[in-house]
Structures are given as C-alpha cells and as structure tokens.
Amino acid sequence: MIVATRKPIEEIIGFLAPYDSILILGCGTCVTVCNSGGEREVALIHSALRVAQTKGLLDGKRFHEYTVKRQCDNEFLEAIKGKSYEVDAILTLACGVGVQVLAEFFPHVVCIPGLNTLFMGSSSKLGIWDERCAGCGDCRLYETGGICPITRCAKGILNGPCGGSKDGKCEVDREMDCGWIMIYERLLKLGRVQTLRTYVPPREYSLKKKPKRVMIA
Amino acid sequence: MAISLFEEKLNSKKFVVTAEVGPPKGSDLSHTKKIIELLKDRVDALNVTDHQSSVMRYPSLGVCLLIKEMGGEPILQMTCRDRNRIALQADLLFAYSRGIKNVLCLTGDAVEIGDHKDAKPVFDLDSVQLIRTIKTLESGYDLSGSKLSGKVEFFIGASCNPEADPIEPQLFKFEKKVESGARFFQTQGIYDVSSLRKFMQYARQFPVKILAGIIVLFSYKMALYMNENVPGIRVPSEVLEELRGLDRQAAEKKGIEIASRTIRKIKEENLCQGIHIMAIGREHIIPEVLEASGL
Ligand code: SF4
Ligand code: SF4
Numbered sequence: 001m002i003v004a005t006r007k008p009i010e011e012i013i014g015f016l017a018p019y020d021s022i023l024i025l026g027c028g029t030c031v032t033v034c035n036s037g038g039e040r041e042v043a044l045i046h047s048a049l050r051v052a053q054t055k056g057l058l059d060g061k062r063f064h065e066y067t068v069k070r071q072c073d074n075e076f077l078e079a080i081k082g083k084s085y086e087v088d089a090i091l092t093l094a095c096g097v098g099v100q101v102l103a104e105f106f107p108h109v110v111c112i113p114g115l116n117t118l119f120m121g122s123s124s125k126l127g128i129w130d131e132r133c134a135g136c137g138d139c140r141l142y143e144t145g146g147i148c149p150i151t152r153c154a155k156g157i158l159n160g161p162c163g164g165s166k167d168g169k170c171e172v173d174r175e176m177d178c179g180w181i182m183i184y185e186r187l188l189k190l191g192r193v194q195t196l197r198t199y200v201p202p203r204e205y206s207l208k209k210k211p212k213r214v215m216i217a
Numbered sequence: 218m219a220i221s222l223f224e225e226k227l228n229s230k231k232f233v234v235t236a237e238v239g240p241p242k243g244s245d246l247s248h249t250k251k252i253i254e255l256l257k258d259r260v261d262a263l264n265v266t267d268h269q270s271s272v273m274r275y276p277s278l279g280v281c282l283l284i285k286e287m288g289g290e291p292i293l294q295m296t297c298r299d300r301n302r303i304a305l306q307a308d309l310l311f312a313y314s315r316g317i318k319n320v321l322c323l324t325g326d327a328v329e330i331g332d333h334k335d336a337k338p339v340f341d342l343d344s345v346q347l348i349r350t351i352k353t354l355e356s357g358y359d360l361s362g363s364k365l366s367g368k369v370e371f372f373i374g375a376s377c378n379p380e381a382d383p384i385e386p387q388l389f390k391f392e393k394k395v396e397s398g399a400r401f402f403q404t405q406g407i408y409d410v411s412s413l414r415k416f417m418q419y420a421r422q423f424p425v426k427i428l429a430g431i432i433v434l435f436s437y438k439m440a441l442y443m444n445e446n447v448p449g450i451r452v453p454s455e456v457l458e459e460l461r462g463l464d465r466q467a468a469e470k471k472g473i474e475i476a477s478r479t480i481r482k483i484k485e486e487n488l489c490q491g492i493h494i495m496a497i498g499r500e501h502i503i504p505e506v507l508e509a510s511g512l
Contacts, residue, residue, distance in 0.1 A: 020300035029457040044264045156340055157324060160386050163381075164327065164448025168383075171327055181386065199345060202341065202342050
C-alpha cells in the first residue's frame with residue numbers, strides 16, 4: 001500500500017490563507033490504514049485548524065469534513081460533486097495519486113495536499129512503516145528470495161553487498177539491516193544461495209520512463 | 218604485453234606498493250603536488266580517490282592527469298555514486314585518451330555519509346557492472362551497442378573486504394568481479410593478518426593480483442571513529458588498546474609501527490603481491506611507513 005505522513009500544520013495553515021471555505025477530504029484506503037489521512041485524521045486536522053483559529057490564525061474561514069472510500073478513483077468522487085461547488089479549496093488527505101485524480105475531476109477547485117506521500121510499503125511493527133517496492137518495472141524478487149534489493153539496499157545495487165556492509169548492518173545507518181545480507185541469509189535458508197553467483201546486468205531505466213503508463217486488459 | 222606500467226610491476230613478482238592520494242577541497246593543487254612529488258618515485262602507483270566518503274572534492278581524473286604530468290603512475294578510482302552510465306563511459310574515453318590506464322572500479326560510498334546529504338545518489342551501475350562496462354568499451358562498442366572510434370584498453374581493478382562477516386556474499390561478489398574482468402584487487406584496510414591469510418588461501422586460485430589495504434592509524438580517536446563510521450573497517454580491540462592514552466606524537470609513531478608490523482608480516486609470509494597504503498589526509502607519513510617496513 002501507499003504510505004504517507006501528514007504535512008506540518010504550519011505548512012497547511014500557510015496554504016489555506018487565501019481561501020474562505022475549505023473542505024477537508026479524507027481517503028478511506030491506504031492512508032486510513034497508515035493513520036495519516038482517514039476519517040479520524042480529517043477530524044484531527046479539523047480540530048487543529050480550529051485551535052489555530054482561537055489563536056487568531058485563519059480568521060473567519062469555514063471548514064467542512066468528508067471522507068470518501070478512495071480518492072484515486074473517479075467513481076467515489078461523484079459523492080462530493082455538489083460540495084465541490086460550495087467550497088473554494090479542498091485540503092485533501094489522500095496520497096499524491098488521490099490529490100491528482102481529485103484535481104483533474106474538479107478542475108474548478110483548488111486542491112491542496114495535506115500529506116507528504118512517501119513510498120509503497122507495509123507495517124512490520126505497530127506504527128512503523130517500511131518501504132518495500134519502488135515500482136522498478138522489472139521485479140527481481142525471485143532471485144533475491146523475496147527481499148527487494150532496490151528498496152532494501154540503500155544503494156539499490158544488484159550484484160551483492162557493497163564494501164560498507166558491516167556485521168549485517170548498512171553503512172548508511174548502523175541500526176538498519178544490510179539488504180544484501182538479508183537476501184543472502186534468506187537464500188541460505190532456502191538452499192538457493194548459489195543464485196548470488198549470477199551476474200545481474202544494469203537496470204533498464206527505460207522501463208521507468210516518465211510518465212509511466214500501462215494497459216492491463 | 219602489460220597494459221600499464223603498474224601491471225608490468227605486478228607481473229614482475231616484486232612486492233608492489235601503491236598509495237592513496239586524496240584530491241584537495243578546492244582548486245589549490247599546491248599541497249597535492251607536494252604529496253605527488255614526495256611519493257611518485259617511492260611507490261609503484263598512486264590511487265586517486267573519487268570524492269571519498271561522498272565528500273565533494275577536486276576530481277580524481279584531474280589529479281590523475283597531474284600525476285601523469287609529473288611522471289607518476291596513476292590509478293583512477295571510479296565510483297558509481299555520482300555519474301550515470303553515460304558520464305562514466307565518457308570519462309573512461311577521456312582517461313584513456315590522456316594515458317590513464319589503471320582504473321579501480323568501486324560502487325562508492327553512500328551519499329548520506331558525506332557532506333552533500335541532499336544530493337541525488339546515482340548508482341545507475343554497480344562496481345561489477347562498471348567492470349563489464351569497461352570490457353564492453355574495450356570490445357569497441359558502448360553500452361548502447363554503438364560502435365566507437367578508436368580503442369580503449371584498461372588495467373581493471375576492484376576492491377574486496379577479507380574481513381567482512383559473513384564473508385560468503387563478499388566472495389561471491391569477488392568472483393563476479395574476477396569473471397567480469399577485474400585483474401587486480403586492493404583490499405579494504407586489514408588489521409588482522411589471519412583474515413587476509415584465510416582470504417588468500419581462497420583467492421589464490423584466481424588469476425588476479427591482490428594488494429592488501431593498509432590504513433595508517435594516527436590516534437585512538439581516529440581508530441574509534443573509523444570503527445563506527447568508516448564503511449567496512451574493523452579495527453580490533455587489541456590495536457585500539459595499543460593507541461589508547463598516547464599523546465599525539467606517540468600515537469602517530471604507534472600508528473606507523475602498527476602499519477609496518479602488518480606490512481612486514483604480509484611480506485614475510487608472501488601472502489599477496491603487495492600492499493596499498495591509505496593515510497587519509499596524512500600522506501606525508503607514507504615514506505616513514507615504508508622505511509619502517511623495510512621497503
Ligand atoms: S524489485 Fe523491488 S522495486 Fe522492483 S518491482 Fe520488485 S519489489 Fe518493486
Ligand atoms: S551496506 Fe548493504 S544495504 Fe547498505 S548500501 Fe551496502 S549493500 Fe546496500
């Protein structure tokens with residue numbers, strides 16, 4: 001899923017200054033799961049903005065709350081079509097994809113991102129989210145025992161650990177496991193460690209040409 | 218026929234010595250020139266680091282040219298951190314056209330440990346892929362398959378770390394480097410000769426030359442710092458103890474003694490083809506290290 005965190009409230013307050021009527025719009029999918037943009041967070045931001053108002057910021061502005069099931073899908077945006085004409089800005093708590101779909105669907109309203117979208121990942125421990133895939137377009141997970149070298153090695157290299165790997169930890173952060181040692185250990189358990197002897201050619205960045213588009217029949 | 222003078226030396230069975238020169242932070246090359254002057258006839262070749270530890274400096278290529286002009290034998294260190302495959306290939310063409318024949322292929326340290334933490338890390342290629350890239354250029358084509366005018370030919374090197382734990386993934390990578398075309402290796406700094414001994418028992422089966430890395434320590438604090446911050450380095454506690462509590466001068470002497478002790482052992486046991494000395498900003502002490510080592 002997509003992982004995002006809330007922008008600092010000061011930044012959001014700065015964005016909102018020119019607008020009078022603002023819809024705070026949550027998304028019920030990924031960002032709800034990672035506690036950054038669901039119904040609960042919409043209410044939290046709403047009250048934070050009200051607190052700011054008691055301190056004389058954002059004077060006279062009106063806020064509305066709503067959360068759709070999924071902001072990255074037009075189908076769910078129909079529900080707020082009417083509302084979109086009553087406000088002059090939407091503060092969206094969706095990921096960057098959601099913000100863009102929204103902005104395209106409602107070209108007459110300013111759409112303001114309330115989150116910073118970080119990565120595709122999962123949660124390993126309560127409240128901790130880790131990147132797991134960078135959408136490289138050429139998945140290597142079979143050769144690497146199900147551990148992604150692109151996201152879990154700090155350099156995203158493909159032919160084994162760099163010289164900075166020490167005691168199974170990465171040179172970038174001694175608390176962080178070296179992705180390539182994890183791959184090695186996983187393959188060792190699977191009895192497939194010989195896989196690591198095979199040379200992996202340079203990545204095909206043409207697969208990552210921007211903007212990416214795919215047709216799935 | 219040897220590709221470079223350095224290769225010729227390695228083939229001659231003599232105990233070969235290389236040393237590392239770090240380019241200056243700025244355009245003033247006067248100190249670098251002094252160091253080159255001091256070392257160029259004392260060692261067999263001089264490595265020039267490529268923004269070592271991800272700290273922006275004068276380029277490796279520039280100092281390699283300077284060494285060449287001054288009559289020394291340069292080894293161009295090339296990392297994959299700052300240049301994509303287009304820029305790396307272009308720099309290799311340039312290096313060859315100016316007589317630089319020895320290239321050490323490295324992945325490069327992470328951007329995060331350096332002084333430009335917000336820079337975009339490239340790593341379009343890794344060290345093994347860079348070695349293959351050179352072989353591709355040597356075949357007369359670039360990575361896109363286009364034909365090149367004029368040939369290139371390099372004496373290709375790489376690094377390895379005999380003290381890595383676990384060692385097996387390092388050895389797999391070492392073999393990939395050999396298969397890809399690496400002909401010489403300069404190891405990460407060695408403090409424990411027994412790990413080099415073990416590594417050499419394995420590495421001897423390959424047709425490559427190996428130079429053991431020697432990092433000269435100059436204080437207890439520096440050794441601690443290296444253990445914690447320098448990728449891949451492991452200074453054993455006995456060595457740390459030798460340096461503890463010494464004043465500056467005494468610690469520097471001790472550092473030279475520790476280095477020369479290791480060098481002598483390597484040479485006496487005929488463990489590998491030579492050594493690679495890294496003095497990290499204190500290159501002026503290298504002649505002293507060599508003298509103390511009987512070289
Ligand atoms: S290799 Fe990693 S980045 Fe590429 S598709 Fe697979 S999981 Fe994603
Ligand atoms: S230490 Fe491991 S995870 Fe970190 S950059 Fe090197 S290979 Fe990648």
